[in-house]
Amino acid sequence: MSKRVEVAAGVIFGGDGRFLLGQRAPDTFYAGYWEFPGGKVEPGESPADALVRELDEELGIRVRVLRPWITREHLYEHAHVRLHFFEVADWEGELRDHVHSALSWEPVDAPEVGPMLPANGPILKALRLPRWMGITHATDIGVARQLELLDAALASGLRLVQVREPGMGASDLCAFAAAVVKRARPRGALVVVNGNAELAAEVGADGVHLSAAQLAGLEARPALEWVGASCHTRAELERAAGFGLDYAVLGAVLPTATHPGQPTLGWERFAELVGGLPMPVLALGGLRRADMERARAAGAHGIAAIRASWDQS
Numbered sequence: 001m002s003k004r005v006e007v008a009a010g011v012i013f014g015g016d017g018r019f020l021l022g023q024r025a026p027d028t029f030y031a032g033y034w035e036f037p038g039g040k041v042e043p044g045e046s047p048a049d050a051l052v053r054e055l056d057e058e059l060g061i062r063v064r065v066l067r068p069w070i071t072r073e074h075l076y077e078h079a080h081v082r083l084h085f086f087e088v089a090d091w092e093g094e095l096r097d098h099v100h101s102a103l104s105w106e107p108v109d110a111p112e113v114g115p116m117l118p119a120n121g122p123i124l125k126a127l128r129l130p131r132w133m134g135i136t137h138a139t140d141i142g143v144a145r146q147l148e149l150l151d152a153a154l155a156s157g158l159r160l161v162q163v164r165e166p167g168m169g170a171s172d173l174c175a176f177a178a179a180v181v182k183r184a185r186p187r188g189a190l191v192v193v194n195g196n197a198e199l200a201a202e203v204g205a206d207g208v209h210l211s212a213a214q215l216a217g218l219e220a221r222p223a224l225e226w227v228g229a230s231c232h233t234r235a236e237l238e239r240a241a242g243f244g245l246d247y248a249v250l251g252a253v254l255p256t257a258t259h260p261g262q263p264t265l266g267w268e269r270f271a272e273l274v275g276g277l278p279m280p281v282l283a284l285g286g287l288r289r290a291d292m293e294r295a296r297a298a299g300a301h302g303i304a305a306i307r308a309s310w311d312q313s
C-alpha cells in the first residue's frame with residue numbers, strides 16, 4: 001500500500017459566489033482534469049499553512065480568511081491522498097496562474113467544466129448543499145402560517161427545508177410535506193423529510209433527514225439523493241460518514257427555546273467534533289443569521305434552525 005499523502009485544497013470564492021477550478025497541466029497525473037487549487041503539505045506544515053503557501057506560489061494570491069471545511073481520503077493508482085479542503089472566503093492580489101493549463105470560475109449549483117479529478121465528486125455535491133436549513137414547526141404555529149412563512153423565506157433566498165413535524169398525523173403530514181415540495185421546487189430549493197424515506201419519495205422530496213436513533217439502527221443508506229442525520233457525538237458523526245451520508249446536523253451549540261435544559265456544545269467543542277470529517281456539517285441550536293461567520297469559522301458548512309428561519313423581524 002502506498003504512503004498516505006496529505007494535500008490541502010481551497011474552494012476560492014469570487015465576489016459573485018462562483019468558485020475557482022484549475023485544469024491540471026500536461027505531464028502530471030490526470031492531466032487535463034480539473035481540481036481545486038492547492039498541493040501537498042510539506043513536513044512540519046499544517047494543512048492551512050500549506051494552502052496559504054500553495055495559493056501564493058501557484059496563483060500569486062494572499063489568503064485573508066480561511067475556514068476549515070471537509071477532509072476526504074482517496075486511493076489513486078499513484079497515491080493514497082488525504083485532501084484537506086478549506087474555504088477561501090477572502091483573499092487579495094491579482095490572480096496569476098503558474099501551474100494550470102486553464103482556470104475557470106464555476107457556479108456552485110452546476111459546474112460546467114470537466115472531467116473532474118475522481119476524488120472531487122462528493123466535494124462538488126457538498127458545495128451544492130445550501131448554507132441555511134429551515135426546519136418547519138407547523139405543529140406549533142399551524143400549517144397555514146407555516147406555509148405563509150415558508151413562501152416569504154423562499155422569496156428571501158431559503159434553499160433548504162427540513163419537514164419536521166413529530167406530532168402530526170400521517171395524512172396531514174403527507175399533505176403538508178407535499179405542499180412544502182410544491183412551493184420549494186419552483187425556487188430550486190431542496191426539501192428533506194425528517195425520519196421517513198417512504199414519505200419523502202412519495203411526495204417527491206429530495207431526501208430524508210434521519211434522527212440520531214434512526215442513524216443508530218441504520219443498515220443501509222436510503223436510496224434518495226440527499227440523506228442527512230442529526231448527530232450529537234463524534235461516534236454518531238463517524239457513523240453518518242461511514243454510510244456515505246451527504247451531511248449531518250450537529251447540536252445543540254447554544255441553548256434553545258424549543259429544547260430548554262438540553263446540554264449544549266459551545267463553538268470550541270463543535271469545532272473539535274467536526275474536524276476531519278468527509279461530509280459537511282450544519283450547526284444547530286439557538287443560532288441566528290448573525291452566527292453564520294462564527295459557525296463557518298468553527299468548521300460548520302452552515303446553520304440549521306427552527307425559529308430563526310421563520311423569524312420575520
Ligand SMILES: Nc1nc2c([nH]c(=O)n2[C@H]2C[C@H](O)[C@@H](COP(=O)(O)OP(=O)(O)OP(=O)(O)O)O2)c(=O)[nH]1
Nearest residue numbers: 007009028029035036037038039040081117119120
Ligand atoms: N490540488 C488538488 N489536488 C487534488 C484535488 N483532488 C485530488 O484528488 N487531488 C490529488 C491529486 C494529487 O494526487 C494530489 C495533489 O498533489 P499535487 O497537485 O501537489 O501534486 P501532483 O500529484 O500533481 O504531482 P507532483 O507534485 O508530485 O509533481 O491530490 C484537488 O481538488 N486539488
